[in-house]
Amino acid sequence: MSNKPVRVLVGKIGLDGHDRGAKVVAQALRDAGMEVIYTGLRQTPEQIVETALQEDVQVIGLSILSGAHMQLIPPVVEMLREQESSDIIVLIGGIIPRDDIAYLKEHGVAEVFTPGSSTVDIVNFIKNKLELN
């Protein structure tokens, strides 16, 4: 891995307004030396992918607590594939039922962090994953 800081997009996808977790994670990633682009609320899958490509990020972290993850997350992964950018790591944070976690991970999501997750674990996950790549 080069010494260039890791670039991460942190985004709120869908109409959900709960941004405490997204902001805490964004701040923790920044404190860990990463460059964070925070999108703010109400992003569509299209907007997320567009910003991610423009900003040339290695990681996309999406927060969603509204239950719309099954409709909104797969399109993100799909569009990344179409843009030949499947190397971008997609992480999800939020209230995601166990069965859905399995589905999302089978469909291109690298990891899902549910309530109670530690920001230290998220930072370490990103570092390990990038080293493996």
Place this chain on the structure above:
Amino acid sequence: MSEQQKNSELAAAKEAWLEKVKKSLEKHPESKVFKTDSDYEIERVYDALDLESLDYREQLNWPGEYPYTRGIQPTMYRGRFWTMRQYAGFGSAEETNERFRYLLEQGQTGLSVAFDLPTQIGYDSDHPLARGEVGKVGVAIDSLADMEILMDQIPLDKVSTSMTINSPAAVLLAMYMAVAEKQGITMEQLNGTIQNDILKEYVARGTYIFPPRESMRIIVDIFAYAGKMIPNWNTISISGYHIREAGSTAVQEVAFTLGNAIAYVEAAVAAGLEVDQFAPRLSFFFNAHSNFFEEIAKFRAARRIWARLMKERFGAKNPRSMMLRFHTQTAGSTLTAQQPDVNLMRVAYQALSAVLGGTQSLHTNSRDEALALPSEQSVLLALRTQQVIGYEIGVTDTVDPLGGSYFIEKLTDQIESDILNYIDKIDEIGGAVEAIEKGFIQKEIQASAYRYQKEIESQERVVVGVNRFTISGEQPIDLLKMDPATSQRQVERLKEVRLSRNQAKVAETLQELRRVAQGSDNLMPAIFEAVKAYATLGEICGVLRDVFGEYQQQIMI
């Protein structure tokens, strides 16, 4: 012996006791520095010296008497329990209506409607941005047709209904009134609340539509209209709940809520309303978090500050304008996905603090809410928790049972003083709207949220099952499954409504709404007419979006 002599004797005795404590500390040192969630250092013990300057009539007084520290009614729960009101709503109007009727049968005493996000943001269910969200965090309401189903067979003259709706509150209130009209119920008989609190949406909850100035106009129009038309309706529920969920401390929760309340009162007064005309219908909504005593003190401090603000700052004469009436919900953010049954205990203690703090209404969270929307079984346990507090354990038998406790009174004073400091700061910035536009409130909340998370990760703050007493290989529990066909059915019904109504009438009422929005007349009558013509929520909000524009979030980390 004079008061002064007594106190100096007491102080001397305390010195002697402290000498003994020193020895004991050598053998058994205390485990840490003790602090409340708002970071107050807690003393080893409190005593009469802490309350030396307490003036009973001035600071506490009897319940039902100014400044209402001990409660707003003279008899509190001896006369009537708080309203047991579970926030509910999911899927279609039919499914939610069924859950409402189930809850009422189980002894719930009021309704609380959760709307889905498209409804809360003023989009119809077939709007592109509604993708995946229809019927998810609440019920989808597109038009009066849905509201008719939602309230089917529910006697609106007997049940009070709280609606968690903010930017489009005027529209949902108009729909509720239209249903009542059809049920043959007079407007005076309607009881309930709309949240209608836009300022906290900008900083904590995120379902804003219009910019602040235009939003404030809608709110003041509702105050004026409802004051005349539905006199028993709570026109706003000024909410600290979401500010706390976003990560604030207890002190910040109340300070920012009261800061917002001041902004609403000032806006209404500036629009020419008399304070005693609208202030009795203002209500509040707070969070019951885990730091038990601090929460109780917080509720008491909030009541005292509000009473004095209304009397001294706004010159209210009607005691009802000075009474802080509030709903409470236990803290969703304290629920854990790990060992979810443990959440039952958290919720019970949090609910107890709300009751000891004198709440008027209460929602207890369900144990499975860190995993999914709550199942019916979990909601029932949550309601039963309230019933145990009310009917079994005797804490309601006397009013404000912790009043006079050295610790509680000291903490109430400290919290009050820090809240007042924050209110001064917000005044200096130029009021709550300015403070939000400058990002002051957002930054304060964010800093507290980050600190809280760091405390958990460093184990300075223990969360049972998360950073202590963890187990691996937990058994999954049964969760509520949503019917994926709901969204499609909702969109079909919306289409039917659009086809079956009188189009000319819809166009005419929407045109009239546009005219009123462009001018300065009260918006409510025009919204009421559009709703009754079955104009959809998205159409009505669309007109207002056109005229008022949309709020652009300021992004800061």
